[in-house]
Amino acid sequence: MKEDIAVIGLGTFGFELAVQLSKLGHGVLAIDTDEKKINAIKDEVSVAVQADVTDEDVLRKLEIEKFDKVIFGMSNALESIILSIAHMKKMRVKYIIGKANTRIKKEILLKIGADEVILPEISTAQRLAERISTPSILEKFEIDAATSLIEIKVPGKFHQKTLKELDLRKKYGITVILRRHGASTQVISRPDIKLEMDDIVFVLGDEAVVKKVFVD
Amino acid sequence: MKEDIAVIGLGTFGFELAVQLSKLGHGVLAIDTDEKKINAIKDEVSVAVQADVTDEDVLRKLEIEKFDKVIFGMSNALESIILSIAHMKKMRVKYIIGKANTRIKKEILLKIGADEVILPEISTAQRLAERISTPSILEKFEIDAATSLIEIKVPGKFHQKTLKELDLRKKYGITVILRRHGASTQVISRPDIKLEMDDIVFVLGDEAVVKKVFVD
Numbered sequence: 001m002k003e004d005i006a007v008i009g010l011g012t013f014g015f016e017l018a019v020q021l022s023k024l025g026h027g028v029l030a031i032d033t034d035e036k037k038i039n040a041i042k043d044e045v046s047v048a049v050q051a052d053v054t055d056e057d058v059l060r061k062l063e064i065e066k067f068d069k070v071i072f073g074m075s076n077a078l079e080s081i082i083l084s085i086a087h088m089k090k091m092r093v094k095y096i097i098g099k100a101n102t103r104i105k106k107e108i109l110l111k112i113g114a115d116e117v118i119l120p121e122i123s124t125a126q127r128l129a130e131r132i133s134t135p136s137i138l139e140k141f142e143i144d145a146a147t148s149l150i151e152i153k154v155p156g157k158f159h160q161k162t163l164k165e166l167d168l169r170k171k172y173g174i175t176v177i178l179r180r181h182g183a184s185t186q187v188i189s190r191p192d193i194k195l196e197m198d199d200i201v202f203v204l205g206d207e208a209v210v211k212k213v214f215v216d
Numbered sequence: 217m218k219e220d221i222a223v224i225g226l227g228t229f230g231f232e233l234a235v236q237l238s239k240l241g242h243g244v245l246a247i248d249t250d251e252k253k254i255n256a257i258k259d260e261v262s263v264a265v266q267a268d269v270t271d272e273d274v275l276r277k278l279e280i281e282k283f284d285k286v287i288f289g290m291s292n293a294l295e296s297i298i299l300s301i302a303h304m305k306k307m308r309v310k311y312i313i314g315k316a317n318t319r320i321k322k323e324i325l326l327k328i329g330a331d332e333v334i335l336p337e338i339s340t341a342q343r344l345a346e347r348i349s350t351p352s353i354l355e356k357f358e359i360d361a362a363t364s365l366i367e368i369k370v371p372g373k374f375h376q377k378t379l380k381e382l383d384l385r386k387k388y389g390i391t392v393i394l395r396r397h398g399a400s401t402q403v404i405s406r407p408d409i410k411l412e413m414d415d416i417v418f419v420l421g422d423e424a425v426v427k428k429v430f431v432d
Binding site: 002003005011012013014016017020021024025026069071073097101102118119120121122123124125126128129130132133139141143144147149151175177178180183185187202204 | 218219221227228229230232233236237240241242285287289313317318334335336337338339340341342344345346348349355357359360363365367391393394396399401403418420
């Protein structure tokens with residue numbers, strides 16, 4: 001069974017989250033104080049309720065403790081969020097996810113009892129900085145502290161070279177795992193596969209080493 | 217040479233972005249109307265300037281057209297952002313990245329001439345919905361329209377089975393590429409590698425198929 005989720009605060013984040021979770025098969029209770037937002041979302045989720053979550057009686061009537069996760073979509077009304085989380089902790093709500101727009105708010109929500117707090121503005125800024133910094137790295141996938149899987153363009157210097165010739169594993173401890181050429185993606189199974197400039201490859205290894213080897 | 221970047225608006229997003237880009241070796245010009253923010257960031261970036269970017273003369277004095285990218289960190293003052301982008305388009309600024317907190321603002325900024333607009337709240341909500349929906353999927357990496365690389369926990373039903381026995385490639389067209397067991401990560405090179413429950417594997421294939429095969 002898919003978990004039942006309550007989403008509180010239907011701004012851009014909460015609205016998107018509630019609709020996506022509903023599409024993915026979850027039972028979703030959407031809550032906001034604004035009737036307009038409730039009307040806008042009511043056909044997209046299981047239940048939509050206009051309610052004030054700073055009121056403990058309201059939370060009890062909604063049986064908020066029966067939901068597997070409660071997620072706050074709002075981050076500005078700090079006092080309301082804190083009050084609401086405090087009630088929920090008393091009611092033994094299983095898992096509370098907060099959202100914050102500054103690091104200090106994240107710390108506060110964790111102290112009040114949120115199990116997890118996400119920071120959309122900061123995580124997006126970090127992703128954007130990385131993308132701008134190494135444009136030939138298309139995506140990055142951290143596997144563990146020392147190893148990443150990096151999607152990167154093949155530089156001109158590797159054009160028409162085979163993996164055997166380049167010998168990247170022995171020389172630098174990095175492994176080319178996949179090669180994308182136009183629309184086709186192939187798993188690297190033989191070392192005589194030839195790379196071409198602007199092919200996309202997925203390389204496993206230390207990020208700094210991969211950058212050094214691949215970026216011209 | 218690393219690109220020179222101008223970041224306008226030093227809220228949570230803009231501040232983080234400017235500092236990260238600077239750490240990554242970029243020349244960064246940070247701009248805000250608030251002196252406090254300028255003081256807070258001035259030791260972290262190349263240049264920090266208190267300025268009003270709705271004023272074309274100011275933009276000309278800053279030689280904003282010489283930067284490789286201009287990124288807006290603010291999304292609330294829509295009128296100011298629109299005015300500023302309009303001036304920059306006249307000045308032939310190379311690449312403008314906007315930020316928006318609603319889809320309609322994104323459309324507007326693209327129409328005014330932004331080259332790209334990011335939506336932190338919406339992209340974070342989508343990621344969170346996916347993570348909640350399939351908790352055994354730890355990360356997902358889209359390779360092309362039909363293929364993803366999916367980091368997923370090995371289910372109980374595959375415990376102590378070899379990849380040869382499971383024969384996932386022939387049966388379902390999906391390929392296990394990496395296996396993480398405790399602190400060690402290994403590239404799957406032989407089909408007699410045995411999986412264990414709660415190992416993490418990286419599987420290449422159609423996402424829906426991978427989910428179906430791996431999720432209990």
